[in-house]
Amino acid sequence: FNVFPSNWLLNINSFAIKNYLEFKYVMIHSNDSSQNEDYWYANKECEIESGDKYPCEEIYFKKNTEIPLRLTQVVNRGLKHIRTTTNFTIISIGKPDEKYFDSIPKNWPTVCEDLDLGLSYYPQFTQIGVNQSVEIHxxxxxPPHRIDGNDTVRVQWNTTECIDCFTLSPKEFTFNTKNFQEKQILRITRVKDTSQTKIVPIFNGGGFDIISPERFSIHLLH
Structure with missing residues (x-):
């Protein structure tokens, strides 16, 4: 793999792998648990498509342990409420064996693309005539990644189609984990007539080096 999962949209700098079950309702331990299992059920019932009612959540543990065996829930599937069961496979108890992490490259902070990283700016498309200027926020x-103690990312710009048709000020921005949300202003002035073009960022540092800069182009209309 070479990208962070897209569901890690938390804008944080570290991630913890945890093992837990989170329930929506208060869970009650049943006095009618079987000889080999402990049974817990929610204090609220949910109705399924057939009209039958069940505890909204149910879970079974191996007797007198915290080892989960299966989870039963009433869930929404489109316009229907159905009852589903998830069976758990226990691969490790206690601290996970290191073999489960061997597939993660040791240099993941520098080779894995963080899908959260990128530029936010306004406007993304703008019309600008000759000798006119526009300000892009x-x-x-x-926040950029801290790599080898450095959390700074430098952003420069590359104009396409016509490299001398525009002037850019300033020519470089610097962001870090403290000012990454502070808007900086790029002033673009058209000095020559040309057709539609775009300005593509050039990234350096902070984990931005491996993201696609084309995704964050500024489009200049004639």
Whole structure:
């Protein structure tokens, strides 16, 4: 793999792998648990498509342990409420064996693309005539990574189609974990007539080096 999962949209700098079950309702321990299992059920009932009612959540543990065996829930599937059961496979008890993490590359902070990283700016499309200027407000969509103690990312710009048709000021921005949400202003002035073009950022540092800069182009209309 070479990207962070897209569901890690938390804009944080570290992630903890935890083992827990979170319930929506108060769970009650049943006095009618079987000889080999402990049974817990929610204090609220939910009705399924057939009209039958069940505890909204139920879970079974191996007797006198915290080892979960299966989880039963009433869930919404489109316009229907159905009862589903998830069976658990226990692969490790206590601290996970290191073998389960061997597939993670040791250099993941520098080779894995963080899908949160990018630029936020307004406007994204703008019309600008000759000898006219426009101001683009720019910030980062997520804090840069701290790599080897450095959390700074430098952003420069590359114009396409016509490299001398525009002047840019300033030519470089610097962001870090403290100012990444503060808007900085890029002033663009058209000095020559040309067709539609775009300005593509150049990233350096903070984990931004491996993201696609084309995704964050500023489009200039004639």
């Amino acid at each position: 720019i910030s980062l969509s997520a």
